[in-house]
Amino acid sequence: MILVINTCSEELHYFEFVKPVEEVLRSIKVECKVRHYNELQKKDLIAAEKIIICGTSLKDFQYLKDLKKFSFLKSPDFEKPVLGICAGMQLLCLAFGSALEKSREIGLTDAFFGEPFFSIERKAQVYSLHNSAVKQSKALEKNFKVFARSEHCVQAVKHLQKPFYGVLFHPEVRNRQLIEEFAKD
Numbered sequence: 001m002i003l004v005i006n007t008c009s010e011e012l013h014y015f016e017f018v019k020p021v022e023e024v025l026r027s028i029k030v031e032c033k034v035r036h037y038n039e040l041q042k043k044d045l046i047a048a049e050k051i052i053i054c055g056t057s058l059k060d061f062q063y064l065k066d067l068k069k070f071s072f073l074k075s076p077d078f079e080k081p082v083l084g085i086c087a088g089m090q091l092l093c094l095a096f097g098s099a100l101e102k103s104r105e106i107g108l109t110d111a112f113f114g115e116p117f118f119s120i121e122r123k124a125q126v127y128s129l130h131n132s133a134v135k136q137s138k139a140l141e142k143n144f145k146v147f148a149r150s151e152h153c154v155q156a157v158k159h160l161q162k163p164f165y166g167v168l169f170h171p172e173v174r175n176r177q178l179i180e181e182f183a184k185d
Contacts, residue, residue, distance in 0.1 A: 055086025
């Protein structure tokens with residue numbers, strides 16, 4: 001079972017950022033369970049085989065005020081695969097000491113992959129919708145390998161020791177195969 005974590009503070013945003021992820025998983029017959037991060041319990045994390053942390057809208061920053069609710073990511077015992085999408089990538093990187101910077105991208109963006117990331121490689125068109133990005137820094141490089149960048153920011157990372165992946169773009173909109181590959185891998 002894949003635990004899908006909803007980071008949206010507005011209920012209607014679920015339909016834009018979480019439901020499409022659920023639909024990708026159900027289309028490949030992968031069981032999933034959705035929990036808002038405010039309702040997340042230890043038993044949810046234990047039951048999950050993998051976790052996807054979804055994104056949220058451009059003006060929703062509530063998840064940044066609730067970083068403690070994602071402290072499980074930093075636990076030395078937590079080794080389950082995680083895919084962070086947009087806000088989810090930001091949360092992954094923040095948990096390991098990275099910082100955010102202002103970086104607005106809306107719509108189709110060219111991402112340049114230095115090496116394959118799941119099945120995406122070289123130049124790929126991705127769908128971006130964010131006001132903040134993970135800052136390129138020593139803290140980021142200490143914990144994550146950067147796989148892709150756009151003209152303005154880091155687009156894809158993988159933790160150096162844990163099976164934690166992050167994408168700033170929205171594969172539920174474009175590049176759905178990334179979610180499918182993460183789910184089946």
